[in-house]
Each structure stands twice: as C-alpha cells, then as structure tokens.
Amino acid sequence: xxxxxxxxxxxxxxxxxxxxxxxxxxxxxxxxxxxxxxxxxxxxxxxxxxxxxxxxxxxxxxxxxxxxxxxxxxxxxxxxxxxxxxxxxxxxxxxxxxxxxxxxxxxxxxxxxxxxxxxxxxxxxxxxxxxxx
Numbered sequence: 146x147x148x149x150x151x152x153x154x155x156x157x158x159x160x161x162x163x164x165x166x167x168x169x170x171x172x173x174x175x176x177x178x179x180x181x182x183x184x185x186x187x188x189x190x191x192x193x194x195x196x197x198x199x200x201x202x203x204x205x206x207x208x209x210x211x212x213x214x215x216x217x218x219x220x221x222x223x224x225x226x227x228x229x230x231x232x233x234x235x236x237x238x239x240x241x242x243x244x245x246x247x248x249x250x251x252x253x254x255x256x257x258x259x260x261x262x263x264x265x266x267x268x269x270x271x272x273x274x275x276x277x278x
Contacts, residue, residue, distance in 0.1 A: 178204065199237075202230040206246070215249035220270065222263045 169175065181201050184193060193201065205226065209218035218224055227250070234243040250259055255273050260266045 198229065199233045202226045202233055206230050206242075215246070216253060219250070219253055219259065219266055220263075224259065224266050225261060225263060227259045228261070 181193065181197055184190075185201060190198070205223040206218060209215075209221060209223045219227070227246075231243060231246065234240075234246065253273075254269065257269065257273075260269055
C-alpha cells in the first residue's frame, strides 16, 4: 500500500541512489579521475595523453558549471583551462556548449579576455564588479 505523504517512495528513491553511488565508487572512473587530478596538481599536465587532457577539461567544465555555474568555473582554477576547453569543444563538434561558454565569458568578463591564471581572473572579476556597483 503506497504511503500518502510519499515517504515510502522517497525512501525507495534514496535506496536506488545509494546503490548507484556505491556502484560508481567501485568502478574505475573515480580512481581514474583521482589519478588525473593528482598528475595535474603536480604540474604534470604535459604527461597526460591528449585523451586524458580532453577528459580532464570537459569534466571540470561540467563539474563546476553543475555545481556553481559558469561563475564558479571561471573563479576557480578550472578557468585556467578555458582556452584548452574551447579547443576541445570545437574539436568534438560541441557547438552548443562552445557558444554557451563564450556567452558566459562575455557576460562575466564584460568582453575582456580571460586571464590564464586564477589570481589574475579573480582580480579582474573584482574590478569588473566594482565598476558595476
């Protein structure tokens, strides 16, 4: 008999999500991701294969945008890979995502170039915000 307030359905949904999460944690994907991040954090970007570089930049774009939007993508170190991300999106024919990224860049940086380094981007973003107030 179904529960009137939906508690049973919510509980069942939680169990299913827990099982999906458990299976994901047991898969190769999270281990692969941790290895990529460790290499990048050790300034070993150049040792990544071309495919690993592509996977990395697209994954951080998706992760940051889903977590906090394009503002978060550009504010964090993920924005360091803006140029590479554009190139990968073009290479894989992802025109819609490419256009979204460019539109976000235009709105966030008021048409200015995106600095390659996190601290420079943050300073520019603060300056743009101050001018808008």
